[in-house]
Amino acid sequence: xKSSISVAIVGSGPAGCYTAKYLQRYFQQADENMSISIDMLxxxxxxxxxxxxxxxxxxxxxxxxxxxxSALFETEKLPVSFFGNVKVGRDVSLNEIRSIYDIVVLxxxxxxxxxxxxxxxxxxxxxxxxxxxxxxxxxxxxxxHIDAVVSKALSSKEIRHVVxxxxxxxxxxxxxxxxxxxxKSIGLDSTDIASHALSTLRANDTPITITIVGRRGHIQGAxxxxxxxxxxxxxxxxxxxxxxxxxxELEFGSTQSSLKQLEKxxxxxxxxxxxxxxxxxxxTLESVSPNENLVKLRFLLNPVSxxxxxxxxxxxxxxRCERTKLIPHKDIPDDGQSQxxxxxxxxxDIPAQLALVSVGYKGVPIGGLEHSFQKEKGIVQxxxxxxxxxxxxxxxxxxxxxxxxxxxxxxxVDAKETVASILQDLKDEKLPIKNNGGTAKLTQFLHDREVKxxxxxxxxxINSVETRSAxxxxxxxxxxxxxxxxxxxxxxxxxxxxxV
Amino acid sequence: xxxxxxxxxxxxxxxxxxxxxxxxxxxLLGRIVERIRGFSTVNITYIEPTGVEKEVQAEIxxxxxxxxxxxxxxxxxxxxxxxxxxxxxxxxxxxxxxxxPEKEEEEEDMLDLAFELTDTSRLGCQIKVREDFxxxxxxIPDDGF
Numbered sequence: 001x002k003s004s005i006s007v008a009i010v011g012s013g014p015a016g017c018y019t020a021k022y023l024q025r026y027f028q029q030a031d032e033n034m035s036i037s038i039d040m041l042x043x044x045x046x047x048x049x050x051x052x053x054x055x056x057x058x059x060x061x062x063x064x065x066x067x068x069x070s071a072l073f074e075t076e077k078l079p080v081s082f083f084g085n086v087k088v089g090r091d092v093s094l095n096e097i098r099s100i101y102d103i104v105v106l107x108x109x110x111x112x113x114x115x116x117x118x119x120x121x122x123x124x125x126x127x128x129x130x131x132x133x134x135x136x137x138x139x140x141x142x143x144x145h146i147d148a149v150v151s152k153a154l155s156s157k158e159i160r161h162v163v164x165x166x167x168x169x170x171x172x173x174x175x176x177x178x179x180x181x182x183x184k185s186i187g188l189d190s191t192d193i194a195s196h197a198l199s200t201l202r203a204n205d206t207p208i209t210i211t212i213v214g215r216r217g218h219i220q221g222a223x224x225x226x227x228x229x230x231x232x233x234x235x236x237x238x239x240x241x242x243x244x245x246x247x248x249e250l251e252f253g254s255t256q257s258s259l260k261q262l263e264k265x266x267x268x269x270x271x272x273x274x275x276x277x278x279x280x281x282x283x284t285l286e287s288v289s290p291n292e293n294l295v296k297l298r299f300l301l302n303p304v305s306x307x308x309x310x311x312x313x314x315x316x317x318x319x320r321c322e323r324t325k326l327i328p329h330k331d332i333p334d335d336g337q338s339q340x341x342x343x344x345x346x347x348x349d350i351p352a353q354l355a356l357v358s359v360g361y362k363g364v365p366i367g368g369l370e371h372s373f374q375k376e377k378g379i380v381q382x383x384x385x386x387x388x389x390x391x392x393x394x395x396x397x398x399x400x401x402x403x404x405x406x407x408x409x410x411x412x413v414d415a416k417e418t419v420a421s422i423l424q425d426l427k428d429e430k431l432p433i434k435n436n437g438g439t440a441k442l443t444q445f446l447h448d449r450e451v452k453x454x455x456x457x458x459x460x461x462i463n464s465v466e467t468r469s470a471x472x473x474x475x476x477x478x479x480x481x482x483x484x485x486x487x488x489x490x491x492x493x494x495x496x497x498x499x500v
Numbered sequence: 501x502x503x504x505x506x507x508x509x510x511x512x513x514x515x516x517x518x519x520x521x522x523x524x525x526x527x528l529l530g531r532i533v534e535r536i537r538g539f540s541t542v543n544i545t546y547i548e549p550t551g552v553e554k555e556v557q558a559e560i561x562x563x564x565x566x567x568x569x570x571x572x573x574x575x576x577x578x579x580x581x582x583x584x585x586x587x588x589x590x591x592x593x594x595x596x597x598x599x600x601p602e603k604e605e606e607e608e609d610m611l612d613l614a615f616e617l618t619d620t621s622r623l624g625c626q627i628k629v630r631e632d633f634x635x636x637x638x639x640i641p642d643d644g645f
Contacts, residue, residue, distance in 0.1 A: 061584035068578060226609045267612035407613055409587040412576050413643045 006438030013049020015398020016107035018415035043087035057191035084454030094368030114360035120306025126316035130358030139194035139481035153354035166358030167214035167221035190476035215302035217253020361404035385418025458492040564624035581625035586614035588624035
């Protein structure tokens with residue numbers, strides 16, 4: 001007598017893949033009488049989530065984790081099945097999936113943005129989120145419309161200005177990709193950056209100044225040292241971009257509480273040292289020569305409004321920032337470290353034709369999460385990965401569970417927690433094993449609804465088209481991503497006579 | 501056209517590769533002689549997050565991430581050993597830790613992000629097995645589950 005458990009995972013990024021990995025491993029090593037079937041759904045025809053559409057093109061080593069994830073689908077014992085181009089909420093509802101699978105794990109991450117909620121954010125041309133910009137340069141099929149926005153914003157024949165708002169790695173990625181993409185000498189040709197992005201960034205070789213701003217000091221920044229170091233090396237590596245930091249702004253941020261924070265954190269100490277070295281080398285905030293590209297990392301500036309250009313009222317012209325200072329946080333018991341940034345009444349207008357708002361990704365709800373989705377935070381309420389308030393059998397992992405933080409590896413630990421909750425519920429018999437069809441039922445639904453399911457084999461067709469050497473700009477380019485659903489599905493189903 | 505390359509791997513293993521270029525330009529690699537394994541291994545123990553101790557025979561010169569993965573030890577290596585993540589983080593015994601080769605800046609940068617970092621932490625992919633690792637116990641950080 002064999003018992004089999006059917007699992008559907010919604011989302012095939014690191015969260016979904018690590019969850020599948022640990023579930024698969026447990027059952028591969030378990031009693032032969034217990035079996036599991038795991039189906040992984042993704043609304044895109046391609047798997048791996050932000051590993052494909054978030055990691056920067058010049059960070060190919062970070063994408064190596066895809067090899068690890070691919071093994072899930074290719075292993076002999078209890079392989080995971082990929083259901084690409086299947087959107088939960090459109091092609092099949094969450095409630096339908098929950099009725100046919102014993103266990104459903106939500107791993108679909110965060111697809112929208114935390115907003116600044118300041119004037120001009122939604123009305124002026126040239127203001128977009130960093131997430132949209134990143135999706136665009138990574139050839140995400142839902143973001144090709146960003147091309148026109150970026151192209152127009154960067155079309156000036158005078159010095160172009162971009163402001164990136166935020167002090168995390170996404171903000172630094174945006175600045176670095178802009179600096180490298182707009183570089184006159186070497187560029188991003190040998191990467192997997194979207195072809196349209198490469199040409200848009202290269203179209204105009206007028207110098208560009210990129211200013212990264214954030215409301216707190218350098219010690220509070222959420223960035224990590226590897227990404228900061230890459231900015232310090234732009235010049236030496238031949239990208240023709242100076243990286244500049246103001247020594248004054250470092251000093252303003254070095255309050256007693258900040259220094260205490262520093263003392264307790266080795267990573268922050270190393271960052272402080274690196275930034276001080278940079279300020280000592282390139283301390284002026286103005287461009288060294290009008291022909292060089294400039295990346296400025298600025299602190300203690302809080303954007304209060306997006307202002308229109310003086311000549312064209314519909315376009316962004318300036319980002320108005322208020323100078324801030326750090327003071328101890330009143331509501332947090334005195335640990336000597338917690339501070340907030342408050343306005344000083346002094347304002348700075350930073351010119352900008354393009355503004356990238358990078359203050360956090362945010363999750364979105366789907367039907368069936370009315371009791372558990374927390375709108376403010378954009379996450380699904382849960383206990384150790386078990387979703388609250390929607391009945392048994394529903395779990396969550398990754399950013400949708402804990403918010404948009406951490407690195408790829410953080411999802412491994414997160415997934416272990418959720419899998420532990422699932423296994424505990426199975427042991428405690430809190431999960432009714434429904435035997436309601438699982439894969440067969442889903443396949444039937446999708447067939448009846450004429451959904452073109454991209455399975456692992458069909459994805460390999462896309463993969464081989466994208467890595468075909470004939471498509472490459474040069475020998476080093478690793479992949480030429482197909483940027484539209486049309487091209488992706490044509491590659492997946494080459495012999496299909498039906499137009500896509 | 502044919503070419504033969506012989507490569508010395510580690511202290512005691514040798515591999516021979518034969519390269520053949522077909523007329524249509526495809527390159528084939530054939531391993532003519534399998535690695536001649538030296539018998540230079542030492543026993544080391546990995547302590548998995550669950551507390552389970554697993555002793556393995558580790559080949560001298562191999563890095564600790566590869567040793568773990570070749571022996572089915574529960575150690576992640578997301579970036580495949582290219583200093584682009586912190587998942588192969590291992591905690592060493594103090595005495596051995598102090599004799600390890602110095603960390604390069606890149607490893608330090610990644611260690612800053614490691615889960616449950618300690619004073620005797622290193623990234624497994626950067627440490628190659630030595631004779632004097634014999635009998636040592638390497639702890640994989642407890643992820644709580």
